[in-house]
Amino acid sequence: MPGPLSTILTTQLASLPDNPGIYLFYNNNKELIYVGKATSLKSRVRSYFAGQRTPRPIEEMIHEVAVLKFQTTDSVLEAIILEAITIKKFLPRYNVLGKDDKSWNYLVITNELFPRLRALRHHDLEQLRQSDPAALKHYSYLFGPYPGLNTKAALKLLRRLFCVSDCVPGRGRPCLYREIGQCRGVCTGETSAPEYRSRVILPLRLFLTGKKAEVVKELERAMAAESKAERFEAAAGLRNQLHALHRIEDMALIGKSFFEWGVDSTTKESLRIEGYDISNLGSSDKVGSMVVFDGSGPIKNEYRKFTIKSVAGQSDVDCLAEVIERRLRHPEWPLPQLFLIDGGRPQVARVKKILAEANISINVVGIAKGPERKRNDFILGTPTRQLVVWVRLHRELLIRVRDEAHRFAIAFNRSKRKIIK
Numbered sequence: 001m002p003g004p005l006s007t008i009l010t011t012q013l014a015s016l017p018d019n020p021g022i023y024l025f026y027n028n029n030k031e032l033i034y035v036g037k038a039t040s041l042k043s044r045v046r047s048y049f050a051g052q053r054t055p056r057p058i059e060e061m062i063h064e065v066a067v068l069k070f071q072t073t074d075s076v077l078e079a080i081i082l083e084a085i086t087i088k089k090f091l092p093r094y095n096v097l098g099k100d101d102k103s104w105n106y107l108v109i110t111n112e113l114f115p116r117l118r119a120l121r122h123h124d125l126e127q128l129r130q131s132d133p134a135a136l137k138h139y140s141y142l143f144g145p146y147p148g149l150n151t152k153a154a155l156k157l158l159r160r161l162f163c164v165s166d167c168v169p170g171r172g173r174p175c176l177y178r179e180i181g182q183c184r185g186v187c188t189g190e191t192s193a194p195e196y197r198s199r200v201i202l203p204l205r206l207f208l209t210g211k212k213a214e215v216v217k218e219l220e221r222a223m224a225a226e227s228k229a230e231r232f233e234a235a236a237g238l239r240n241q242l243h244a245l246h247r248i249e250d251m252a253l254i255g256k257s258f259f260e261w262g263v264d265s266t267t268k269e270s271l272r273i274e275g276y277d278i279s280n281l282g283s284s285d286k287v288g289s290m291v292v293f294d295g296s297g298p299i300k301n302e303y304r305k306f307t308i309k310s311v312a313g314q315s316d317v318d319c320l321a322e323v324i325e326r327r328l329r330h331p332e333w334p335l336p337q338l339f340l341i342d343g344g345r346p347q348v349a350r351v352k353k354i355l356a357e358a359n360i361s362i363n364v365v366g367i368a369k370g371p372e373r374k375r376n377d378f379i380l381g382t383p384t385r386q387l388v389v390w391v392r393l394h395r396e397l398l399i400r401v402r403d404e405a406h407r408f409a410i411a412f413n414r415s416k417r418k419i420i421k
Contacts, residue, residue, distance in 0.1 A: 012068040013049065016042040018393060020079045021072040022086060025065045025094075033064060034094040037083040040393065041070050043386075061094050075248035077157065078212060084146050085210050095147075105151050106144035107158075107208065113193050114186050115140060115201050117164045119151035143208040153294070160297060161244055162204045165196070181237065216245060247396055272334060273398075274327075275405035277342035278308075278319045279413040286311060287416065288323035289409035292336070293401050302333075305412045317346050324354050335362060340401045344368035345379050352381045363387055367402045 016023075018040045025034040038044030048062055073079045087095050104122040109115045122145055128135050146154075158164060159177075165186040167175035177183035184191045184200060191199075199222075203215045223238035273293045280286040286308035292299045306326060311318045320343065327333070339355075339362060341347045348366040355362060364381035376399055378391055391398065 006066065009066065009068060013046055016045055016070060017072060018042050018389060019072040020074075020076045021070055022079055022083045024069040024071075024086070025061075025092075026067040026069070027064045028066045030067070032090050032092045033061065034092050035083055035086045035090070037076070037079040039076055039079075040389065041072065043389070045070070074212075074246070077154070077248050078210075080146055080149060080154075081143075081208060081210055084144050087145075087147075104145035104147055105149045106142055106146070107151070107154065108139040108143070109141040109201060109205070111138055111140040114165055114169050114196055116166055117155060117158060117204070119155060141205060141208075157248070157297075158204065161241070161248070162200055162207070163241075164200055164204060181240075212245065216242065219245075272336040273338045273340055273401055274336040275340040275342070275401035276320060276323060277402070277405040277409040278316045278323070279406075279409035280308075280314060280316070280319070281413070285413055285416055286314075286319050287409060287412045288319060289405050289412060290323065290327060291401065291405045291408050293397070293404075298404060303408060305408075307416070316343065317350050320347050321350050321354060324351055328354070328358055328360070335360070337362065339364045340398055340405070341366040342369070342402050342405055343379075344377070348379045348381050365391060365398065367398065369402075 020037075020039050021041050022035055022037050023041055023045045024032055025036075027033050036044070045068065071082065073082055106120045106122065106125060108118050108120050110118060118139075120139075120142075125142075159166065160182055163177075163182050163184050165177070165183050167177065167183060167187040169186050170189045171187050173188065174185075175183055175187045178185060178187055184196060186196060203218065206212075206215050206218075219238050219242050223235050223242065226232075226235035226238060271294050275289075275291045275293070277289050278286065279289070288306035288308060290304040290306070292302040304327070306323045308319045308322055310322050320341065324339075339351055341351055341364060343366050345366070345368075348364050351364050355364070365387075366379035366381075368377040368379055369375055376395070378395070378398070380387055380391065
């Protein structure tokens, strides 16, 4: 339990932002004793000094903290990378002593013609070093360790950001990722090994060593070159990659980071948001959509379509109620941590009522768009301070979920009316 705080430390705590980043604890001897990462520096660091009923292990050394420093990042992913780099460089005493090999993971790039990205547990790495050192030659680059990293989410996100291939080279037909623009054509022979290493592996390596600025600069240069050569499709692909790097959506990367905001009290480690919208043509052709996102983006095989059956006339609120009620009849579909509604207060209130009647405690957020879809007014079903902060930090992700739910509903409505855009 922390004692009285010094004036310096109190001032430093007050200056903490809501941004993701890393925090550094120093003792009176100016020794760096601990480094941590956070989705919100303000929330995470202040919690250490609030006096928890059940102290976390790190709080046993809080009384030694005399100086606090922090560094913000653009995303949780970059905070994870920066934390690993800092720990490796300075070996802070309490990071090293408190190391749990089971939760420390590495990311590795394989030594192949078309290298792949893999995750490796600390325990497995140590076993290889002791029993089969020659096997380590299979890996060209090793990054980490990353304490508590959700490696499944990290691999999915990095593959999407950098188009890292995991397919069979030259098999002749495009893999799924090639069809959705997340593979450069390793499977179809559209890219050579040198090109793949320079366009995919080199930017990935730079990013994982904390050099995002260099990656962005190189992508901007390549985009300008492609545009000048009138290869507009390639330029558009680079533009989209730059956009994704500037707006990394990565909340599932840290085990329980989403729940630090009080959005849910379950012990699930992965984020799940379900987005809903209604599309109709007057009082006819009424349909509903459900889209699903995790911390890395959309999970399209879990999208669902609903043809409205019980609503007469035009009522988006009643249509939404039917969709939510039908969705809740599927216990085999995992419940989300958040219901995101394309709509305003009436829709949010109706969904809250349905969930309450079903004895389900899940937050509901609506986005009211206005008659011309030019506004993004967020409506919180239960506007706790934690949820307000979380929504403010992740506005772009929630708007993306809303837009995808709207697109999916419109596409379903058009398909039912045999309209081809």
